[in-house]
Amino acid sequence: MTQPIGIIADSLVRERTRAGLSLAEVARRAGVAKSTLSQLESGNGNPSIETLWALCVALNIPFARLMEPAENATQVIRRGEGNKVVAEQADYQAILLASCPPGARRDIYLLMAQPGSERLSRPHTPGAVEHVIVTQGRALLGLKDSPETLEAGDYICYPGDREHIFRALEPDTLAILVAEQG
Template sequence: MTPPIHLISQGLVRERQRAGLSLAEVARRAGIAKSTLSQLESGNGNPSIETLWALCVALNIPFARLMEPESKRMQVIRRGEGPAVNAEHANYQATLLATCPPGARRDIYLLTAQPGSQRCSHPHTPGTVEHIIVTQGRALVGPEESAVELNPGDYICYPGDIPHIFRALDSDTLAVMVLELPG
């Protein structure tokens, strides 16, 4: 079992970075010493519930989020995989690729790309998630350090708040991009 301070330290770092705040700013907002926050983020110390509550208020997150392990942030679903349901009276199948978290906003784009230079995107707003479905051609897509080659019908989601790429590998590559923005 993971010790609570380990989960708390991971949660503090994750949520502070997601909020785009410095160590000093979070400490100031929570009314604690910067050194105390630094120790907690390093996995040292035994914070009181009052300190943790103050940090949650400073980060504008629910208390339980500090105790949650990091969720899987990248997902790839190949064509023909994923949870699917069939229609009773038609040759029709729906495969669930992603759900939308409460309070989020989604914008939908059709991407057209040619081989050559790749599209390098800087990090978007903290908490942004990109969903891509290749419909024609092939592309290398995802975080710069772990991009994945996708074929027609393949799906990927990844954090849009880190540097990421889209590189067409075939002429006239088409993809649908859903940009999920925090509420």
């Protein structure tokens, strides 16, 4: 959906799901009919500004977020790719993989895995994001339905509030996991 109502519909569903609220609860909080919200989430209707503002308040989001198209949910940066900043007086390079959103919390983990069965993680809290850098070996990881194969030096970012997996493809696979929660 690329028309404004389509973007709004997708945003309403995305933000309601992220907040972990039912259709009925958001409608109640916003003071709109459940059928109205259902129509809007289906991409039907012509909502007033007042209705959209009420929904934003109910979802605790800024109004502009309703107009934002969905971002690509998974990002992969291969070793050597990305925007580099190089030091003048040392053999040192930095590549920004991800910036931290305001108010977010990040926890950092070292993952050590052996080939065999995959680690299936259930969805974490709404809005959670995971960043992983494979430092040794190879692994299949990311969203359960669309995992990526990463090698040492590769980076991936995916929504942690959806089912995701990690499966080592080589012995002694190591990775750094940064778990971000808003």
